[in-house]
Amino acid sequence: MKMQGIPGSPGIAIGKALILKKEKNDVKIETISQDKIDNEIDKLHNALEKAKKQLKAIRENIEKEVGDEKARIFDAQIMMIDDPELISALESKIKEERFSAPAAVKQVIERFAGMFDAMEDEYFKMRGTDIRDIGKRVINILLDNNEIFGELDKEVIIVAEDLTPSAIAQLDTKKVLAFVTKDGSRTSHTSIIARSMGIPAVVGSGEALLDKVEDNSLLIVDGNSGEVYLDPDNNTLEIYEQKIIEYKTELERLAVYSNKKAKTKDGLAIEVAGNIGNIDDLETVLAKGGEAIGLFRTEFLYINRSKIPTEEEQFEVYKKVAERMGKNRVVIRTLDIGADKDVPYLGLPKEMNPFLGYRGIRLCLDKTDIFKPQIRAILRATKYGNLSIMFPMISSLEEVKQAKGIFNEVKMELDNENLEYNENIEIGIMVETPAAVMIADILAEEVDFFSIGTNDLIQYTLAVDRTNEKIADLYSSYHPAILRLIKKTIDEGHKAGIWVGMCGETAGDEFLLPFLLGAGLDEFSMSAISIPKIKESLEKWTREDAEKEMKNILKLKTIEEVKNYLQKVRR
Ligand code: PEP
Ligand code: MG
Numbered sequence: 001m002k003m004q005g006i007p008g009s010p011g012i013a014i015g016k017a018l019i020l021k022k023e024k025n026d027v028k029i030e031t032i033s034q035d036k037i038d039n040e041i042d043k044l045h046n047a048l049e050k051a052k053k054q055l056k057a058i059r060e061n062i063e064k065e066v067g068d069e070k071a072r073i074f075d076a077q078i079m080m081i082d083d084p085e086l087i088s089a090l091e092s093k094i095k096e097e098r099f100s101a102p103a104a105v106k107q108v109i110e111r112f113a114g115m116f117d118a119m120e121d122e123y124f125k126m127r128g129t130d131i132r133d134i135g136k137r138v139i140n141i142l143l144d145n146n147e148i149f150g151e152l153d154k155e156v157i158i159v160a161e162d163l164t165p166s167a168i169a170q171l172d173t174k175k176v177l178a179f180v181t182k183d184g185s186r187t188s189h190t191s192i193i194a195r196s197m198g199i200p201a202v203v204g205s206g207e208a209l210l211d212k213v214e215d216n217s218l219l220i221v222d223g224n225s226g227e228v229y230l231d232p233d234n235n236t237l238e239i240y241e242q243k244i245i246e247y248k249t250e251l252e253r254l255a256v257y258s259n260k261k262a263k264t265k266d267g268l269a270i271e272v273a274g275n276i277g278n279i280d281d282l283e284t285v286l287a288k289g290g291e292a293i294g295l296f297r298t299e300f301l302y303i304n305r306s307k308i309p310t311e312e313e314q315f316e317v318y319k320k321v322a323e324r325m326g327k328n329r330v331v332i333r334t335l336d337i338g339a340d341k342d343v344p345y346l347g348l349p350k351e352m353n354p355f356l357g358y359r360g361i362r363l364c365l366d367k368t369d370i371f372k373p374q375i376r377a378i379l380r381a382t383k384y385g386n387l388s389i390m391f392p393m394i395s396s397l398e399e400v401k402q403a404k405g406i407f408n409e410v411k412m413e414l415d416n417e418n419l420e421y422n423e424n425i426e427i428g429i430m431v432e433t434p435a436a437v438m439i440a441d442i443l444a445e446e447v448d449f450f451s452i453g454t455n456d457l458i459q460y461t462l463a464v465d466r467t468n469e470k471i472a473d474l475y476s477s478y479h480p481a482i483l484r485l486i487k488k489t490i491d492e493g494h495k496a497g498i499w500v501g502m503c504g505e506t507a508g509d510e511f512l513l514p515f516l517l518g519a520g521l522d523e524f525s526m527s528a529i530s531i532p533k534i535k536e537s538l539e540k541w542t543r544e545d546a547e548k549e550m551k552n553i554l555k556l557k558t559i560e561e562v563k564n565y566l567q568k569v570r571r
Contacts, residue, residue: 001212005180005205006472007226008191010529012244013178013200014237017217018156019210020163027106027139031098040094044101047141051134052081058170076306077130086112102142109135129306129345152176157219161210163190164342170304173197178221180228182210185475187455187505188467189340194223195527196281202228204469254532258289262535264517266542272535273329273525275503279320284528286324289535293330294451294525295390295503296321298374299337306345308370314377322385329386331428331451331503331525332378334403335370336360336392340467355456355465360393365402375410382422390428390451395435400446432456432504437485444496451525452489454504458482477506478562483554487519494520501525510537511566517541518550540571 032040055078063071080086086108093104109131116128152175160167162183168190176199184190184203194201200223212230213219220229220240224247229236262272273294274285278301285293301309301317309317321330337343338359351357364371378389391403404427414421431437432453444450454477459466461482464475476482486502493500501523506512508530516524517538524534549569556562 001230003205003209003228003230005202005209005226005228006184006186006191006469007223008179008181008184008186008188008201008203009194009199009223009527011178011198011200011223012240012247013157013219013221013223014240014244015155015157015177015219015221017159017180017213017215017219018152019213019215020158020160020167027102027143028100029103029107030100031103032094032100034098037095037098040101041091043142044090044094044104047101047105047138048081048087050141051137052078054137055081076127077134080127080131081134102139105135105138105142109138133306157221159209159213159219164340168193173199178202178219178223180205180209180213180219180221182206183467183469185467185469185472187458187475192275192455192505192527193277195529196275196277196284198284198529200224202226204472206469251532254536257532257535258287260289260535262289262291262538264538264541264543264546266544268543270517270521270538271329271501271523272531272538273331273501273503273523274528274531275525276321279317279324281528282321282324285531288528288531290528290531292328292523292525293321293325294501294507294523296330296332297336298333299335299341299343302335302337302343303341308345311373311377314374315380318378318381318387319384322381322387325385327386329388331388331390331501333390333392333430334361334374334378335364338363355459361391361399361403362393364391365399365406368406371406372410375407376414379410379414379421379425380419382425383420387422388426388428388449390430390449392430392453393432393456394429394443395433397439397442397446400429400443404446430456430503431489432460434461434485437489440489440492441496444493444498447498449498450489450493450500451523452486452500452502452504452506454482454486454502454506457485457504458506461485476559477504477509477512478559478566480554480557480559480562482506483515483562486516486521487550487554490520499523508534510534511563511570513537514541514546514549514569514571515553515566517543518546518548518553537571 059071059074089108093099113128113131152172157178159180179201181203273292274290275295277297339354426448428449430453431450490500499522503525507524508526
């Protein structure tokens, strides 16, 4: 059986499925008969034991990958799970009130968490999140939901309704051959993360998939075309085994670009940079030949943990990135959470329209206790390399001024404390709302650079939710409105004498390259996987030839016309 989804991350994989079921939060409060009590208590103890093992394994993994300090976050949970008071409260809920084990866990954990919530001390408040996390884990085990947090004992293709960035961050990704999700789109963060890790993914594959696939079903996942085959016949398997060989050969052919500077046909140097969400991604960008980091999505430092990273923790990360990149630029984007990047421990209320809601710079300007330590950490790290700072989700001059005001306050604080930083750090903004484009001339006077965020710019301009697979075919960077907005941003930036880059996924689209080059884009920043291909395409164009095509492309009236034209002129 063949299913068509959206190509989320390139590459092809053949392997066995592991289905991650959605967490069941709605545990029924049910009672059991007297004769089942002992059995239910056994189940509870087994689940607690299993949860403890999982936590220890995660702790070990994290310690290996990011060091002991982060790993220690899990110590609190490991200790709590053994707490005699908690265990006796759980047992008595089952024995005396005849609750089923999952129902007992749900009620007791909520009571304990509530006690922590009510405490004044920040440290104890955070324990409420820890204990809820334990509760979720134990309930998942009791209900036999496949545990996404556990170690994987063999290579698998992960099949899920949707995968949040934090769920992916907890997976043992070395064993993941591919991802397939029912929901999602090319610019949803699941796809972006999969691309940064070089794992093939098909997203938005629809309802049929989860209905038909079972654990251990054989799958072919083609992240290049978006096709997924369930229980393929031998003929199809042979075709795909061949395709895997061809894809590998293509990657080997492009490997020359890891050490070759990006240049146009007429020798113009263009910065081809990579987007990262953590230090591991940085190595992938370098391996693929990225010459700078055009976007460090720092929100991934905040996701998948139980409390906000401290200034010191952040400083260590920014310093490492700065040192590793040396004189090459690293653009650190300040926290851009909200919408599909949820940080549960901040306890933000649910919103009807999260993409239009309390997110990005709006949240940071409101919560300076979160924003300031981040700016301090970035500034302190400027001593170790070539860092720039960038504010996301800007839609007005006031926001830029306020953000710069806070930035200057932090500078003064550092001066008072005699802490050193690079006085001349560049300040930029993401241009990712239509409002920012329309006032780009005004904003350009305030900053040193623009980086066009097409992922959001497209959704806000075309009114198409970037994560909604039902309308994925309406979401396109080829829409003439988008092309005009891009051109306008570059023109206004250049008029004001600042450089203009792009860090949305569009920067990695080889078909649009002549348009972007011709429009004068100074920097292209993308998922690591796209870097070699873009460098190769750049070598085929002179700026002059590209400019001619850009002018022709701007005259086209529909997505279809643009698409056909780009295919025709592709080199
Ligand atoms: C964008 O919106 O284009 C962008 C690069 O930011 P993010 O994908 O993190 O929203
Ligand atoms: Mg964005």
